[in-house]
Amino acid sequence: MATIELVSDGPLLVKDVTQCRNSRGEAIAVKDPFYLCRCGGSANKPFCDGTHKKIGFKSAREAPPPSGGSSSASGGKSAAAAPCVRIKKDGPYLVTGVPDLKCDVAPPDPAQYALCRCGASKTKPYCDGSHRVIGFKDDKN
Numbered sequence: 001m002a003t004i005e006l007v008s009d010g011p012l013l014v015k016d017v018t019q020c021r022n023s024r025g026e027a028i029a030v031k032d033p034f035y036l037c038r039c040g041g042s043a044n045k046p047f048c049d050g051t052h053k054k055i056g057f058k059s060a061r062e063a064p065p066p067s068g069g070s071s072s073a074s075g076g077k078s079a080a081a082a083p084c085v086r087i088k089k090d091g092p093y094l095v096t097g098v099p100d101l102k103c104d105v106a107p108p109d110p111a112q113y114a115l116c117r118c119g120a121s122k123t124k125p126y127c128d129g130s131h132r133v134i135g136f137k138d139d140k141n
């Protein structure tokens, strides 16, 4: 079953997800499992290269995330979508088909949610739009 785990002060650990696409819709080859950068500093985006340790990335939430949705996604139609991580241009990871996000606060919509990859969100692991404020750029993806 596809899952995403949050590594404390580190990346996203993605399991059983075979589809990853850049902002142009092109497939990115992934292994199983793979680690996605969420500090914003990796030189090998979207993958983690260990930079979070060098820059002292902290993954603690600083503000409450959007109100959590129902965590009883089992049996819902939304779980039928193929697990996929899509990269938004200079923005978050848009996750579909992975209702099993290992987080203390369920996503507002388990069928589709946006995870921060710039490192600046105050509502980690969710994107709060801070990528625009800090001018996050990822020209490669």
Ligand code: FES
Residues within 6 Å of the ligand: 091, 092, 093, 115, 116, 117, 118, 119, 120, 121, 126, 127, 128, 129, 130, 131, 132
């Ligand atoms: S990607 Fe970090 S706040 Fe949106």
